[in-house]
Amino acid sequence: AVVSTQSTGYELLxxxxxxxxxxxxxxxxxxxxxxxxxxxxxDSYLDVYHKIRITLKPQQKECLKQxxxxxxxxxxxxxxxTAFVLPNHMMLKISELLPPxxxxxx
Numbered sequence: 724a725v726v727s728t729q730s731t732g733y734e735l736l737x738x739x740x741x742x743x744x745x746x747x748x749x750x751x752x753x754x755x756x757x758x759x760x761x762x763x764x765x766d767s768y769l770d771v772y773h774k775i776r777i778t779l780k781p782q783q784k785e786c787l788k789q790x791x792x793x794x795x796x797x798x799x800x801x802x803x804x805t806a807f808v809l810p811n812h813m814m815l816k817i818s819e820l821l822p823p824x825x826x827x828x829x
Contacts, residue, residue: 760799763792767791768787768788768792771787771814771815772784779819782821786817786818786821787815787818790809790814794809797809
């Protein structure tokens with residue numbers, strides 16, 4: 724039987740005891756999964772760098788590396804996603820432009 728995620732316990736029981744048991748088994752299996760945060764290394768920024776189609780100068784590349792590190796630390800401290808803290812496209816734009824002051828970022 725196909726079990727809808729909107730089904731109530733009564734609807735599942737009407738389909739037979741196996742449908743409800745299946746939902747409980749699947750739920751238990753999902754609850755046993757543990758999320759592990761990815762580890763961070765000094766070269767982690769290269770994953771982002773290799774996805775872009777431009778070549779950054781050494782100073783721009785160092786900026787990307789520093790921003791990537793800051794973003795990761797901030798995301799872990801605040802328990803947020805890295806994309807929420809600073810999306811890739813913004814991080815790359817800042818690295819590319821190298822604004823001299825805070826106003827250049829905003």
